[in-house]
Every structure is written in structure tokens, then in C-alpha cells.
Amino acid sequence: MIEQFIDSLPEKVRCTDSFENGTKHRKKDKALSFPYIEHNQLYKKYIAIDVDMPASAFLWEKHGLPPPTFIVVNPKNSHCHYLWQLRKPVIYTEGGRRKPQQFYENVDCSLTRSLPGADPAYVGKFIKNPLSAFWKTIRHNAEYDLEDFQEYIDTTPIRKRQNLVWDALGRNNTLFNNLRFWAYPTVKKYLNNHAGFISAVEEQAFEINSQFISRSDKGSLLHKEVLSTATSVSSYTWRNRFGDFRRKGIMQLPEDMPQKQKESLGAHYSHKVRSQSLKERIIQAATELKAQGTPITQKSVSIRAECSIDSVKRNWNEVGKQFNLYA
Structure with missing residues (x-):
């Protein structure tokens, strides 16, 4: 199970020792030494539940749920993260099918409802790293198909909030x-x-x-x-x-300036700000893609920056220079 957990992670993993210090992408072998890591959000191999209740390591058994693959316990307050391993990951890329995603989400919600103290606001993004010496980890040699959970819980979707x-x-x-x-x-x-x-x-x-x-x-x-x-x-x-x-009054124009002149100057300023802001977004998007190890292409940048392909093309020379795309 440990090997499968490691294999499920991307080559660069976001991690931290304290959320007050922010998170950072690191190579997998280094990230695994940190207490908190982000498990794969594009190929979801685990259902993660945060149980904010003392002495909750065996709460799953009391409520008739299947044994989690990993129970990661905080030794200071005995709160836990439960991780159930899936035989097949649920795909959340653009090519992922909505039906298995919805099934995964329904199971996640139902498990949360079934466990007293489970945090309904927890989104299963960062988990307590079951390999970290910072926690105590209980392991079960168990993995599941999503259909298996129907024997234990009602997976009918309901509104959470x-x-x-x-x-x-x-x-x-x-x-x-x-x-x-x-x-x-x-x-x-x-x-x-x-x-x-x-x-x-x-x-x-x-x-x-x-x-x-x-x-x-x-x-x-x-x-x-x-x-x-x-x-x-x-x-x-x-x-x-x-x-x-x-933004009101940001240009600090004189009150006695004619309105048409104000409008003309304002339009010029707005165009300049929008152009600069778009360029910054595109460069920032390329920076984030590089940090994640994702190829920097016009399409990937446009998706990341939430702008059109044409906007990226107009700024592509600057991207190429900053990231040596044609070296």
C-alpha cells in the first residue's frame, strides 16, 4: 500500500510543514518528508476525510464503515485523517468523465455525513502525510471500488451547504x-x-x-x-x-478638467492597465506551469491565465524570452 501511495503522487508535490509558511512544490522524494502534502488532484486515488474529534482512530468501526487504508493520527490531540484507497483513480483532467466524478463526490459526502466530527468544509486537498514521522499511522491492507461503499453508506447526493x-x-x-x-x-x-x-x-x-x-x-x-x-x-x-x-479617483485628475478630457485620459489609462494586467497574468501562468513541471504551450498558458489564445499569442515573444522556450 505504501508503494501505491507513493506512485499515486505526481513528480512534484505541493507540501508544507506549516500552512502559516505557505506551500511549495518540491520533488516527490523531498516532499514525502513533510507533514502535509497535496495528494493528486487530477487522478484521485484516495478519498480523504478530516475527523476533528479526539480519539477518532477507530470511529469508522463504531459506525459500520469499511476500514480506511490509512488512518493518520495527530498524537497531540488524536484527531485523524482517514484515507480510503481506490483500485482505479477517478480522473479530473479535461478528459475525465462526469459520471465517475459525481460518484466519487457522492461517496465523499456520504462518508463525511456518516462520521461524527468529520469536517464538512474539508475539501480533501492537503492531507496529513501517512509517511511522515510527525504523525502516527495505522494501515489496513484494503482498497476499494467506488461501488463497494454502497454496502456501507447511502450515496444519494444531498446539499452540503x-x-x-x-x-x-x-x-x-x-x-x-x-x-x-x-x-x-x-x-x-x-x-x-x-x-x-x-x-x-x-x-x-x-x-x-x-x-x-x-x-x-x-x-x-x-x-x-x-x-x-x-x-x-x-x-x-x-x-x-x-x-x-x-478605483475611483485613482488618476487624481483636477476637478475643473473638462469631462471629455477626463474620459479620454481615463480610457487611455484603462487600456494601459488592462494590457499590463493581462501580460502579468500570462507571465504568472507560465511561471506556475513551469513550477509544476507542466509544458509551457500557448494552450496551457491560455487555460491557466483564463484568457484567449489570441491574447497569449500577442504576448508569446515575451514568454519565450523569459523562459528560453526557443533556446
């Missing part, structure tokens, strides 16, 4: 608007902790995304879409953390 302000334009807009309005006041708590703020925004983004499971026929957004939105929101909010997040 109802606190989203839904945008009629869809999930991406709903995520963006709910996340940014959450981030604006929250950044005041992290004025001297940039890494901590980034981690907090990402966690909130994935928590919002988890609510799409029961509120949209299309289910949750892809991992990369959520991460891209989180990056955009955290970057903008951090740059403006000492302001009031409004």
Missing part, C-alpha cells in the same frame, strides 16, 4: 465573486504574512468549489481552474491590501 451567492453566469463567476468578497476583509488579518494569505485563499477557493457538487449539474470545477482563480484573487487583493479596493 447553502451559503453561496450564486451567479447566473455559472460556476466560474460564482467562485470568483464569492472568493473575492471573502478575501477583501480577510487580507487585513495577514498584512505581514503573504504566504499565509495565499494558502488561506486557496483553501477557501476549494471549499467554495466543493459546494458545486450539489448545486450544479456540472459538478465541481477542475483543479487548475480553481487554483487559477485563487491566484488571481490573492494577487490582486494583496497588491491592494492597504486600500479600499476601489
Whole structure:
């Protein structure tokens, strides 16, 4: 089971020893020494549940659930992460089928409902590393098909939470608007902790995304879409953390300036800001792709930066120079 767990991870794994210090992609062999790691979000081999209750290592048995493959126990408070290993991973790439994804999400929700103390806001992204000496780990030689869980739990989907302000334009807009309005006041708590703020925004983004499971026929957004939105929101909010997040009067034009001249100057300024902002997003997207070990292509950058292929093409020479794509 240990070998399969290691094999399920990507070559570069996000990890940390404390979320206050932020997270970082590291090579797999180094990442496995950290207490917290991100298990594969594109090929989900494990169902992860966070049980925030003391003495919860054998709670699964009391409630008639199948034995988790790994029970990772915090020795300080005896809270646990349960990890059930699947025989076949559920694919969450663009080519992944919605039906098995929905089945996976239903099982995840049902397991959470079945366990007292299980955190309904936990999105199963970062887990306590079962190989870390920081925790105590109980192992069972068990793996499952999703259908196996139907013998133990009711996998009928239900609504987990109802606190989203839904945008009629869809999930991406709903995520963006709910996340940014959450981030604006929250950044005041992290004025001297940039890494901590980034981690907090990402966690909130994935928590919002988890609510799409029961509120949209299309289910949750892809991992990369959520991460891209989180990056955009955290970057903008951090740059403006000492302001009031409004652009009114940003050019500080004289009050007696004719309105037509103000409009002309404003249009020129807005175009300049938008162009620069788009270029920054494209460069940032390429930087993140490189850090993840993902090939930097015009298509991958456009998806990551959430912009059109044509916009990427207009800035492609700059990307090529900065990342030596043609060396």
C-alpha cells in the first residue's frame, strides 16, 4: 500500500510543514518528508476525510464503515485523517468523465455525513502525510471500488451547504465573486504574512468549489481552474491590501478638467492597465506551469491565465524570452 501511495503522487508535490509558511512544490522524494502534502488532484486515488474529534482512530468501526487504508493520527490531540484507497483513480483532467466524478463526490459526502466530527468544509486537498514521522499511522491492507461503499453508506447526493451567492453566469463567476468578497476583509488579518494569505485563499477557493457538487449539474470545477482563480484573487487583493479596493479617483485628475478630457485620459489609462494586467497574468501562468513541471504551450498558458489564445499569442515573444522556450 505504501508503494501505491507513493506512485499515486505526481513528480512534484505541493507540501508544507506549516500552512502559516505557505506551500511549495518540491520533488516527490523531498516532499514525502513533510507533514502535509497535496495528494493528486487530477487522478484521485484516495478519498480523504478530516475527523476533528479526539480519539477518532477507530470511529469508522463504531459506525459500520469499511476500514480506511490509512488512518493518520495527530498524537497531540488524536484527531485523524482517514484515507480510503481506490483500485482505479477517478480522473479530473479535461478528459475525465462526469459520471465517475459525481460518484466519487457522492461517496465523499456520504462518508463525511456518516462520521461524527468529520469536517464538512474539508475539501480533501492537503492531507496529513501517512509517511511522515510527525504523525502516527495505522494501515489496513484494503482498497476499494467506488461501488463497494454502497454496502456501507447511502450515496444519494444531498446539499452540503447553502451559503453561496450564486451567479447566473455559472460556476466560474460564482467562485470568483464569492472568493473575492471573502478575501477583501480577510487580507487585513495577514498584512505581514503573504504566504499565509495565499494558502488561506486557496483553501477557501476549494471549499467554495466543493459546494458545486450539489448545486450544479456540472459538478465541481477542475483543479487548475480553481487554483487559477485563487491566484488571481490573492494577487490582486494583496497588491491592494492597504486600500479600499476601489478605483475611483485613482488618476487624481483636477476637478475643473473638462469631462471629455477626463474620459479620454481615463480610457487611455484603462487600456494601459488592462494590457499590463493581462501580460502579468500570462507571465504568472507560465511561471506556475513551469513550477509544476507542466509544458509551457500557448494552450496551457491560455487555460491557466483564463484568457484567449489570441491574447497569449500577442504576448508569446515575451514568454519565450523569459523562459528560453526557443533556446
